[in-house]
Amino acid sequence: MKTLDVMIVGVGGQGSLLASKLLGKIMAEEGFEVKVSEVHGMSQRGGSVVTYVRCGERVYSPIIDKGEADFIVSFEKLEAARYVSCLKVGGTVVTNSQQIDPMPVITGAAVYPTDILDKLQTKGVKIDAIDALSLALEAGSSKAVNLVLMGRLSNYFDIPTEKWMAAIEATVAPKFVEMNKKAFALGRDCR
Amino acid sequence: MKKMMLGNEAVARGLYEAGVTVVSAYPGTPSTEITEYAAKYNDIYCEWAPNEKVATEVAFGASLAGARSACAMKHVGLNVAADPLFTLSYTGVNGGMVICVADDPGMHSSQNEQDSRHYAIAAKIPMLEPADAKEAKDFAKLAYELSEKYDTPVLLRMCTRIAHAQCAVELCDREARENKPYEKNPAKFIMSPANAIRRHPFVEERLKALAEYAETAEVNFVDEGKENAMGIITSGTSYQYVKEVFGDRYPVLKLGMVNPLPTEKIKSFAAGVKRVVVVEELDPVIENACKALGISADGKNILPITGEFSQRIIAKAFGMSDKDFVTLDEPVPVRPPVMCAGCPHRGLFYSLSKHKITVLGDIGCYTLGSAAPLSAIDSVLCMGASVSGVHGFSKAMGGKWDGKTVAVIGDSTFMHSGMTGLCNIAYNGSNATVIIVDNSITGMTGHQQNPTTGYNIKGDPATKIDLEALCHALGIERVRVCDPYNLEETEKAIMEELAVDAPSVIISRRPCALLKYVKHKAPVTVDKEACKSCKKCMKIGCPAVVQRDGKAAIDTTLCTGCGVCVQLCPFGAMKGED
Numbered sequence: 128m129k130t131l132d133v134m135i136v137g138v139g140g141q142g143s144l145l146a147s148k149l150l151g152k153i154m155a156e157e158g159f160e161v162k163v164s165e166v167h168g169m170s171q172r173g174g175s176v177v178t179y180v181r182c183g184e185r186v187y188s189p190i191i192d193k194g195e196a197d198f199i200v201s202f203e204k205l206e207a208a209r210y211v212s213c214l215k216v217g218g219t220v221v222t223n224s225q226q227i228d229p230m231p232v233i234t235g236a237a238v239y240p241t242d243i244l245d246k247l248q249t250k251g252v253k254i255d256a257i258d259a260l261s262l263a264l265e266a267g268s269s270k271a272v273n274l275v276l277m278g279r280l281s282n283y284f285d286i287p288t289e290k291w292m293a294a295i296e297a298t299v300a301p302k303f304v305e306m307n308k309k310a311f312a313l314g315r316d317c318r
Numbered sequence: 319m320k321k322m323m324l325g326n327e328a329v330a331r332g333l334y335e336a337g338v339t340v341v342s343a344y345p346g347t348p349s350t351e352i353t354e355y356a357a358k359y360n361d362i363y364c365e366w367a368p369n370e371k372v373a374t375e376v377a378f379g380a381s382l383a384g385a386r387s388a389c390a391m392k393h394v395g396l397n398v399a400a401d402p403l404f405t406l407s408y409t410g411v412n413g414g415m416v417i418c419v420a421d422d423p424g425m426h427s428s429q430n431e432q433d434s435r436h437y438a439i440a441a442k443i444p445m446l447e448p449a450d451a452k453e454a455k456d457f458a459k460l461a462y463e464l465s466e467k468y469d470t471p472v473l474l475r476m477c478t479r480i481a482h483a484q485c486a487v488e489l490c491d492r493e494a495r496e497n498k499p500y501e502k503n504p505a506k507f508i509m510s511p512a513n514a515i516r517r518h519p520f521v522e523e524r525l526k527a528l529a530e531y532a533e534t535a536e537v538n539f540v541d542e543g544k545e546n547a548m549g550i551i552t553s554g555t556s557y558q559y560v561k562e563v564f565g566d567r568y569p570v571l572k573l574g575m576v577n578p579l580p581t582e583k584i585k586s587f588a589a590g591v592k593r594v595v596v597v598e599e600l601d602p603v604i605e606n607a608c609k610a611l612g613i614s615a616d617g618k619n620i621l622p623i624t625g626e627f628s629q630r631i632i633a634k635a636f637g638m639s640d641k642d643f644v645t646l647d648e649p650v651p652v653r654p655p656v657m658c659a660g661c662p663h664r665g666l667f668y669s670l671s672k673h674k675i676t677v678l679g680d681i682g683c684y685t686l687g688s689a690a691p692l693s694a695i696d697s698v699l700c701m702g703a704s705v706s707g708v709h710g711f712s713k714a715m716g717g718k719w720d721g722k723t724v725a726v727i728g729d730s731t732f733m734h735s736g737m738t739g740l741c742n743i744a745y746n747g748s749n750a751t752v753i754i755v756d757n758s759i760t761g762m763t764g765h766q767q768n769p770t771t772g773y774n775i776k777g778d779p780a781t782k783i784d785l786e787a788l789c790h791a792l793g794i795e796r797v798r799v800c801d802p803y804n805l806e807e808t809e810k811a812i813m814e815e816l817a818v819d820a821p822s823v824i825i826s827r828r829p830c831a832l833l834k835y836v837k838h839k840a841p842v843t844v845d846k847e848a849c850k851s852c853k854k855c856m857k858i859g860c861p862a863v864v865q866r867d868g869k870a871a872i873d874t875t876l877c878t879g880c881g882v883c884v885q886l887c888p889f890g891a892m893k894g895e896d
Contacts, residue, residue, distance in 0.1 A: 138653065139655060140658075148322075148484075151322055151484060152322060155322055155486060160485070160486070161322065161484075161485065161486070162450075162483055162484065162485050163322070163483065163484040163485075164479060164482060164483040164484075165482050165483075166348075166426045166427075166478065166482060167347055167348065167350075167351075167427070167482055167764065172655035172656060172657065172658060172683065172686060172762075173653075173655055173656040173657075173658060173861050174653055174654055174655030174656070175652075175653040186485075187558040187559070187561040187562040188558045188559050188561075188562040188628070188629045189450075189479050189483035189485075189555070189558065190479065190628055190629075192628045192629050192630040192641075193630055193640060193641060193643045194640065194641030194642050194643035195641060205650060205651070205653070206653070208646045208650050209650045209653070211643075211644060211645060211646065212643045212644065212645045213643070214643065214644070215641075215643075216642045216643070216644075227873075228861075228864050229651050229652065229653035229654070230653070230654060230656050230689070230690070230859060230861065231651045231652060231654075231690075232651050233856065233859070233861065233863070233864055233865070234690055234691045234856065234859065235856075236690065237649070237651035237652070238651070239651065240646065240648050240649075240650065240651075243646065246646060246647070247644070247646065250644045251644065252644060260875075269875040
């Protein structure tokens, strides 16, 4: 049986917990043993957040370490750069092209690196970048960036759309289901 | 039926299946969800207590009455609950009682990384330590069997990577259970010296009996290995990293019960391998026990004593090389947690920072007032220490700094352990100024109700403690309220209370901007022409206020329209909704 290690990274408040829950659920349904690991509390307050989804026949460690992830799904491009060391050689970064300045950049104590994604690409990292914020707004809320990117990620797996949609229905609060399904579809279908 | 569950959710399920009827807790990352999930079962009475000592004593009372009970807390919460803990060891239980404690190696959300296993040893109480969510449920149930069989409270030790990791958990039915009959038993439950003297030998005998149980307990097991060049003794999350790195290459003794330890089992395991290595996060508890048994084990000589482990840390300790990876060639700016856009604490800390006030801080979201650019806090120790500390600071300074020193504490933290410090200020007469930042919720742990919010854990209306009346009752005459969104009003309150020759309390009151019932205003707008790039608006450290092309700009996806930045702009370039 294959293994699959996915890291979901972003800024606290962008909904990485929901994205990891959704991915964990669908991979468990695919027959994998799944472990999903997350950190709550202090890191949620606009800080850098990371969750791990590990799938295999037998999964031990709940976390992903340097050079191990098949995919990094990044809700903000600086976060892709922060965690790229966890990507396996030949792995793929699925990322939002949005820039969110961290506080040291806002205060002028640090500089936001330029052309991050191009620089990573020249190092051999496969980059799949989309404007997830615009698509999320099209779906109805800036908060749906997470589902847009999960839609984009879904293209790498041979799992039919209906299964994803059913998993979204089972994971998301009823009043947000339609908006999230739309966001997922926009991410899955965008070129 | 199997379900993906967080470790904490699985503990709650274990409590449910064990027939627990009373759970009391104070929130604290990474333990909070145990109680939140337990509260979803209508068969369990759940509550947020004002602090961990109260929660533990509530669980004791419920056990005394014959129910199966639990309390839950983070590692530092166990310090607060240590007083009942040590004597609960003597009384033992009636109905089974479990104390869930969650450690935070790596300090994702804590002020220290103490190892709670020391408490189990010091209090002579058994401790179980699961290694994933599945075990978390099973061990919670086992804990009640042990509690009732051996007449002892049982500690269930979680850690961040167990508490906040999901895996598939098999669900079982709830055990049908009546309360055990209550009978008055002074010799067991009144720990006066005469009775306690007779109970202490029982505690020692109980520990021996538990150590005997540990030898054959199923939770202490050996994973056979292909080679005996090395044998690894481990527990909890460390077990997972060991198996990730070595698979079934070397034998592994996995300890599910970390106090008392199965000494004979450890000795026979060690005898069958050429080298013994103990892999445990934080302190060398098992390693020291091995050494006391005369086993020359490796442990902290090759593995770190600080921080949490990972498969890479284990691999490196055994001389294995890193996997290949790439990095960006330039520094990636850190992204520390910040006060949210619209956070009511921001206006208060801006005002304190502007006047260079010395601030003794406390534990909560508002600890983030210490971060740049506000940098408004001088000390943070533990829950309640701001209020007690400002009194000591004043006494040591002979009152000379009273006009420029305050304590800042949250509503929930004040109820937890700030009240007693305020009582001390009134009673022992210092001129301290205490600011209670009342955002009407326990914020940092993710919005739990507390005695000042008017709601209970289920969201039902509850008695709302009146903070003003409480402070008056604790002996403080000067109590006033300000709105931290209004900078002028807030500064006036601070400067006036600092100036008076009397102890005082300022309640900086405004609900957390993330609360569902809080209505946000339209985002602030910036007139680019009027903006003179003075960057005064950047001094509040709001994530929604950024610079674009040298001018102030608003991230409209974050801005709540609180208007604090608008008050700072000297050129009227920023406009908010009225």
